[in-house]
Amino acid sequence: MKIDQMTMEDIRSGLDTKKFTAKELVQSVYKKISEVEDQVEAYITLSEEEAYKKAEEIDTAIEQGEVLGPLAGIPIAIKDNICTEGIKTTCASKMLEDFIPPYDATVVKKLKDAGAIIIGKTNMDEFAMGSSTENSAFKVTKNPWRLDRVPGGSSGGSAAAVAAGMAFMALGSDTGGSIRQPAAFCGVVGLKPTYGLVSRYGLVAFASSLDQIGPITKSVKDCALTLDVIHGFDPKDGTTKSVKNATSYLNEIEKGIEGLRIAIPREFFPSTLDSQITNEIMESMFMLKGLGATIDEISLPITEEGLSAYYIISSAEASSNLGRFDGIKYGYRSDEYEDIEELVLNARTEGFGKETKRRIMLGTYTLTSGYYDAYYNRAQKVREKIKQQFNDIFKKYDLIISPTSPVLPFPIGEKIGNPLDMYLSDIYTISANLTGLPAISLPCGFCMEGLPIGLQIIGGPFSESKILRAAYALEQELGLGNGVAVIKEAKR
Amino acid sequence: MKWETVIGIEIHAELKTKSKIFCGCPTDFGGDVNKQTCPICLGLPGSLPRLNKEVVNLAIKAGLALNCKINNVSKMDRKNYFYADLPKAYQISQYDYPVCTGGYVDIDLDGEKKRIRINRIHIEEDPGKLIHLQDEPFTLVDYNRSGVALIEIVTEADLRSPLEAVQYAKTIKSILEYENISDCRMEEGSLRCDANISIREHGDARLNTKVELKNINSFKELQKALEKEESRQRELYDFNESYKVIQETRRWDSSKGRTISMRKKEDAHDYRYFAEPDIPKLVVDDETIRQIEETLTELPSDKKARFIEDYKLTEKEAEILVGEKSLADYFEEVIKFGLSPKLIANWVLGDLMKLLKVQDTNIGSIPIKAQDISELLKLIEKGDISGKIAKDVLEEMFNTGKEPTIIIEEKGLKQISQGNVLEVIVDTVLEGNIKSIEDYKAGKEQALTFLMGQVMKETKGQANPVMAKEMLLNKIKIV
Numbered sequence: 001m002k003i004d005q006m007t008m009e010d011i012r013s014g015l016d017t018k019k020f021t022a023k024e025l026v027q028s029v030y031k032k033i034s035e036v037e038d039q040v041e042a043y044i045t046l047s048e049e050e051a052y053k054k055a056e057e058i059d060t061a062i063e064q065g066e067v068l069g070p071l072a073g074i075p076i077a078i079k080d081n082i083c084t085e086g087i088k089t090t091c092a093s094k095m096l097e098d099f100i101p102p103y104d105a106t107v108v109k110k111l112k113d114a115g116a117i118i119i120g121k122t123n124m125d126e127f128a129m130g131s132s133t134e135n136s137a138f139k140v141t142k143n144p145w146r147l148d149r150v151p152g153g154s155s156g157g158s159a160a161a162v163a164a165g166m167a168f169m170a171l172g173s174d175t176g177g178s179i180r181q182p183a184a185f186c187g188v189v190g191l192k193p194t195y196g197l198v199s200r201y202g203l204v205a206f207a208s209s210l211d212q213i214g215p216i217t218k219s220v221k222d223c224a225l226t227l228d229v230i231h232g233f234d235p236k237d238g239t240t241k242s243v244k245n246a247t248s249y250l251n252e253i254e255k256g257i258e259g260l261r262i263a264i265p266r267e268f269f270p271s272t273l274d275s276q277i278t279n280e281i282m283e284s285m286f287m288l289k290g291l292g293a294t295i296d297e298i299s300l301p302i303t304e305e306g307l308s309a310y311y312i313i314s315s316a317e318a319s320s321n322l323g324r325f326d327g328i329k330y331g332y333r334s335d336e337y338e339d340i341e342e343l344v345l346n347a348r349t350e351g352f353g354k355e356t357k358r359r360i361m362l363g364t365y366t367l368t369s370g371y372y373d374a375y376y377n378r379a380q381k382v383r384e385k386i387k388q389q390f391n392d393i394f395k396k397y398d399l400i401i402s403p404t405s406p407v408l409p410f411p412i413g414e415k416i417g418n419p420l421d422m423y424l425s426d427i428y429t430i431s432a433n434l435t436g437l438p439a440i441s442l443p444c445g446f447c448m449e450g451l452p453i454g455l456q457i458i459g460g461p462f463s464e465s466k467i468l469r470a471a472y473a474l475e476q477e478l479g480l481g482n483g484v485a486v487i488k489e490a491k492r
Numbered sequence: 493m494k495w496e497t498v499i500g501i502e503i504h505a506e507l508k509t510k511s512k513i514f515c516g517c518p519t520d521f522g523g524d525v526n527k528q529t530c531p532i533c534l535g536l537p538g539s540l541p542r543l544n545k546e547v548v549n550l551a552i553k554a555g556l557a558l559n560c561k562i563n564n565v566s567k568m569d570r571k572n573y574f575y576a577d578l579p580k581a582y583q584i585s586q587y588d589y590p591v592c593t594g595g596y597v598d599i600d601l602d603g604e605k606k607r608i609r610i611n612r613i614h615i616e617e618d619p620g621k622l623i624h625l626q627d628e629p630f631t632l633v634d635y636n637r638s639g640v641a642l643i644e645i646v647t648e649a650d651l652r653s654p655l656e657a658v659q660y661a662k663t664i665k666s667i668l669e670y671e672n673i674s675d676c677r678m679e680e681g682s683l684r685c686d687a688n689i690s691i692r693e694h695g696d697a698r699l700n701t702k703v704e705l706k707n708i709n710s711f712k713e714l715q716k717a718l719e720k721e722e723s724r725q726r727e728l729y730d731f732n733e734s735y736k737v738i739q740e741t742r743r744w745d746s747s748k749g750r751t752i753s754m755r756k757k758e759d760a761h762d763y764r765y766f767a768e769p770d771i772p773k774l775v776v777d778d779e780t781i782r783q784i785e786e787t788l789t790e791l792p793s794d795k796k797a798r799f800i801e802d803y804k805l806t807e808k809e810a811e812i813l814v815g816e817k818s819l820a821d822y823f824e825e826v827i828k829f830g831l832s833p834k835l836i837a838n839w840v841l842g843d844l845m846k847l848l849k850v851q852d853t854n855i856g857s858i859p860i861k862a863q864d865i866s867e868l869l870k871l872i873e874k875g876d877i878s879g880k881i882a883k884d885v886l887e888e889m890f891n892t893g894k895e896p897t898i899i900i901e902e903k904g905l906k907q908i909s910q911g912n913v914l915e916v917i918v919d920t921v922l923e924g925n926i927k928s929i930e931d932y933k934a935g936k937e938q939a940l941t942f943l944m945g946q947v948m949k950e951t952k953g954q955a956n957p958v959m960a961k962e963m964l965l966n967k968i969k970i971v
Contacts, residue, residue: 083538096537103531105538204537209769238542238771317769320572323581324535344574367572367764376766 003028004165008074008222011168015062015073022055022062022073022117029075029119033166039147041139042161044080045088046120051075054117071229072115077167079158080121081128082213083202084108087118091204092136093126095351096331105202106237107171107213107230114229119167122157126353127322128173128206130154131181131425134416135355142412143185145451149409152182152425158216159186169217169226173203175210176310177404177429180441183216184404184454187443189223189471190216192429194462195436196241198227199234205321207314210433219480220442220472224249227464243462252465253472258292260470263397265300268428277403280445280453285401287477288470298393300400302386303427309382310430311423312366312375318356319363327351358419387435394460399470402428404441404454428456438464442471443480494694495729497722498702499651499687503664504642505674506618506682507550513617513641514541514584521680525634533639535579540770543568547641548591548774550673551615552784554643555592557671557791558610558664562781566591568615568768573761577620577633585644587765590614591774597667598793599659608660609648616642637681643673649688649699654718658711661685666792670817678709685714690737691725704741705751717744721751795820803833812841818856829866831873839869843883847890859893860886868896876900881953914955918963921946929968940964 003025006014014020030048037043058073078084081091083101085108090096104112112118125135133141133156141156143149144164151160155172159182162170172179174192183190191214198213205211215226227249233242264285269278289295327333327347334346352360366375393400407425415422432439437458444455455474459467512519515532531539555562569587595610620638624631645664651657665683668674676683690702703721708714725737742751790798792814799810799820813820819840826836844865848855868889872882877900888899921943922929931939940961947960 081538089537091537099537101531101536101538103536103539201540202538205770207769236542237540239769316766320570320582320764320766323572323574324537324579326574326581328576329535329579330537340576364764367766369762369764372764 004032006168007219008071008168008217008225009219011074012070012072015058018062022058023052025073026051026055026075026117026119029166032164033119036144036164037166039142040144040160040164040166041141042122042151042157042164042166043077043120044090044092044123044136044138044157047084047087047118050087051117051119054112058115058117069113069115069229070225071111071169074116074168075119076111076116077119077122077158077161077170078108079124079128079155079170079172081124081173081204081206082108082171083204084118084121087121089121089204090138091127092124092138093325093352093356094137094332095325095327095347096204097137099331101202103202105213106199106234108202110230111171116169116229122155122161122167122170124157125154125178126356127204127318128154128175128178128211129318129355129359131177131422132410132412132415133157133160133182134412135353137353140412143409143451145187146409146449148411149451150185150412152185152405152409154178154182155190155216156182156185159183159188159190162186162188162216162218169215169222171213171230172216173206173211173213174429174433175206175212175314176433177426179214179216180404180429180432180439180454180456181425183441184443184452184456185409187446187452187454188216188218189220189440189442189475190214191223191227191440191464191467192432192438193227193231193464194438195433196239197231197243197438197462197464199230199232199237199240201234201236205317207317208321209317210310210314212433220440220468220475221250221253223440224253224468224472227468231464241462247465249465249468253468255469256291257288257470257473260288260293260399260466261397262288262293262295262470263298263393263400264295265400265402266297267300267303268402273403273406274408274447276447277406277408277453280447281401281403281455284444284455284474284478288401288474291473291477293470296397298397298400300389300393300431302382302389303431305382306386306431306434307423307427309379309386310426310434311362312379313383313434315359315363316367316376316379317363319360319367322352322356322360325351355419383434386431390431390435390437390458398459398463398466400458402456402458404428404456408447408449408453409451432458437461438467440467440471442475444474444478495691495726496694496696497653497689497691498649498699499654499657499689499718500649500702501647501651501657501660501688502686503645503661504684504686505554505645505664505668505676507547507641507643508672508674509544509546509550509641511544511546512639513544513547513615514639517639519640521677521682523636525632526636528636529638533579534635535581535638541584541768543771543774544641547615548776549780549784550641551591551613551643552776552781553671553787554645554668554673555595555613556781556785556788557667557673558592558595558597558613558645560592560595560610560613562592562776563589564776564778565589566774566776568771568774569765570768572764575619576631577622577635577638579620579635579638583617583619584768584771585616586614591776597660597663599656599663600793601656601659606656608650608656611646611648613643613645616644618642649690654715654722657687657718658715661711661714663792666815666817670789670792672789678711681709684709687714687718689718689721689725691722691729701737701739703737703739703751706741706743706754708744713744713746716746716749717751720744720749724751792817803827803837805833805837809837809841812845813837816855818854822855822858822862825862826866826869829863829870831866831869835869835873836866839865839886843886844890847887851890858890860889864889864895871896871900875956878953878957914951914959914963917947917950917955918960918967921950922964922967932968940968 083105085104130153132150133153143151158170158172161167163186179190332351337343439458441454566589570582572582592613618640620635690700692700741754796814928939
């Protein structure tokens with residue numbers, strides 16, 4: 001087996017049986033990067049020095065027969081809005097171009113403690129705002145399956161890095177679908193955990209009440225393995241919760257789905273939906289039924305209202321969270337200014353990209369006293385209503401299944417000039433953020449053009465175990481390369 | 493026209509917590525610039541606040557001391573505004589659901605009580621501190637204060653004069669000190685007042701346009717600023733109706749002795765408040781509130797009444813003793829040793845206070861143990877030392893912290909009361925002053941005083957004055 005097609009599971013056994021060393025592994029990853037990164041452009045920063053240092057530590061530990069962490073020696077990547085001590089964390093923004101955090105995010109610390117090796121920081125839409133990774137201040141990441149297509153966003157760099165074999169796991173952040181949608185576009189597995197299951201400490205906030213960190217991996221098992229490491233109560237994040245009977249997600253994964261009640265919302269399959277997406281999802285559905293699940297069609301009506309509520313709330317919080325970037329305390333400072341007001345004005349005008357500024361303005365406006373009730377307050381009410389709807393559904397059902405995205409990976413540049421069109425690509429994913437519910441996207445097939453199609457499974461609060469079980473059962477049934485997605489060589 | 497002044501006060505008090513409101517950084521005053529900081533209180537990207545439980549408990553305690561309703565559920569909000577000393581570009585505060593609502597405090601106006609209603613008490617964080625350099629085109633920021641925990645106590649517009657306002661502020665200060673909620677060191681900015689003031693015609697029920705005076709940090713300045721603003725507004729109304737007071741924020745310039753406009757209402761900020769998503773709702777159960785209530789100590793007004801009642805002190809004595817909690821505590825500690833409260837009050841308020849003043853020492857750090865001062869007072873009562881010598885001994889105790897008996901022993905200050913010792917001295921004095929004896933016999937009373945003085949001189953003041961006088965008189969008659 002070629003190293004870049006391995007899963008984390010394969011690597012752990014390879015290291016344990018001394019088929020290769022961690023150093024060799026890291027070397028092979030950087031070799032792969034040197035071959036394909038020019039075309040894919042998934043990374044903003046590579047951290048080779050740190051990676052080799054860590055690999056040597058791991059190899060020494062293996063030689064001395066020490067007990068290793070569950071991710072020991074596994075090369076991973078981190079989305080560039082998650083703080084890494086001593087490694088640049090730019091949020092793909094000019095504003096933070098040179099920001100080197102003096103501390104690690106809690107998830108990064110946990111990954112390091114588990115022995116993972118950080119290969120680099122991945123490209124993204126600026127401050128995680130976007131659905132295509134075209135809003136980066138530095139580069140446009142390409143979809144490894146077809147280089148003229150977007151990888152999705154905003155965690156497009158993370159999804160592309162995993163899909164192209166340039167990392168075995170990459171962390172993403174998901175505010176409205178930013179893990180699941182790029183995972184779907186790149187044919188990999190992406191999980192947005194329940195809000196509060198994984199610490200947000202060290203994630204540069206976009207919309208604090210919606211943001212959640214999660215893994216992007218090649219297989220469902222790898223996803224469960226990562227979640228085992230990164231989840232749990234963090235005293236540094238007041239919104240995290242300790243999960244009762246926190247068992248190993250990995251240990252539960254093969255328990256099957258016999259008797260699980262699955263709901264399909266008919267509103268997610270409008271007649272305008274690409275028939276290839278409909279077909280692939282339906283086929284998966286029948287597979288799940290064959291494995292012992294029951295399937296019912298249900299109604300989940302207010303998806304478009306939800307989209308509006310999502311953009312109002314996320315932009316409002318973003319306008320507040322990004323207030324601190326003033327060109328004085330951090331990063332980008334304009335060369336030309338007369339006084340402090342002009343300094344801040346120019347720094348923000350030149351330091352932020354178009355989409356970020358659009359959302360700051362939208363958010364500021366909707367929070368302004370005269371408009372607060374008409375927009376922000378109403379959006380919160382819609383959010384409550386959606387929560388109620390999902391609550392009702394999860395009284396009767398275990399899981400909801402839908403397409404991850406209403407569209408296939410679209411050509412680079414196609415939607416960038418039309419933000420409203422771009423926003424629509426999140427329509428199936430935002431509900432999980434507004435409600436805080438866990439949701440996974442996994443590949444369920446390919447369209448005629450060879451582009452991946454993603455299937456989304458949403459569960460009740462803290463039902464990650466159930467979601468992973470269903471996803472794993474489906475993955476096995478689909479026979480996606482013995483749990484390994486087939487990575488095509490990037491086209492030249 | 494007869495004008496009535498209407499004042500409402502907002503008091504910001506720094507809570508006495510060891511660490512800041514959202515992180516573990518220390519809150520000590522005067523540390524090296526920017527040393528007491530971390531990613532959280534600096535608002536670094538990715539950092540998150542975590543609410544210090546002690547802050548909530550102290551805010552609840554303040555609410556209970558001020559007769560407020562403690563809300564079982566409250567929440568933190570973001571108040572968004574840009575200012576150089578505010579690292580996140582928003583302040584975490586409480587907006588529509590504060591932790592305490594609707595209380596009151598009684599203030600004492602020349603023996604008469606007046607009830608001032610409290611509208612709310614909420615929790616918030618302090619920003620950093622700007623250091624404006626003289627003659628330099630830039631400003632430095634010290635973030636040591638950033639994230640220090642505050643409560644803001646807001647009154648209804650119940651105050652009717654600058655004097656009432658000051659009396660109110662003093663009352664709050666003493667309650668916060670008593671309950672160990674805040675240090676209330678105004679010179680360090682741990683207690684600051686904002687005052688809203690307007691005037692209206694007597695009998696008018698509606699409030700008139702108000703002016704807000706910001707960040708006043710001494711009672712003297714508060715009174716001066718309010719008096720000045722009061723007369724400024726009166727002059728405006730008296731001069732011509734068309735020169736109306738405009739709603740604005742003014743600051744007090746103590747060197748110029750006037751208030752100066754900072755910003756008008758037109759550019760008043762829209763803070764774009766919304767619920768802080770990083771901090772879960774504050775839920776406090778009744779049991780917790782009850783437990784905090786148990787930690788409340790006697791309030792100064794109650795203590796004063798008790799001192800007058802139980803110890804038969806005068807109004808004035810009680811007021812001075814109660815004025816500083818540590819003084820009142822000291823007083824009561826001495827009482828435990830079974831002396832007359834009146835005698836203790838005399839010594840504490842007289843000689844001890846004088847020493848404290850001269851040495852510029854706080855009663856909290858007084859080196860004399862309560863047991864030692866009670867020992868000293870017992871020695872006077874027993875007649876072992878004279879009151880005069882006791883004053884010297886007290887000073888020595890103050891300076892060295894030694895026990896009184898040791899000082900008396902070392903310096904040989906014990907009163908001479910043994911008849912035979914005293915007799916020898918009296919005889920010597922009489923032998924050397926035959927003329928004075930004759931003078932006394934001739935009716936010159938002051939001759940006796942002179943002889944007493946000589947006895948005291950010979951004994952270095954240690955002679956028991958009653959015994960010495962009796963002995964002199966007896967011997968003069970014999971001679």
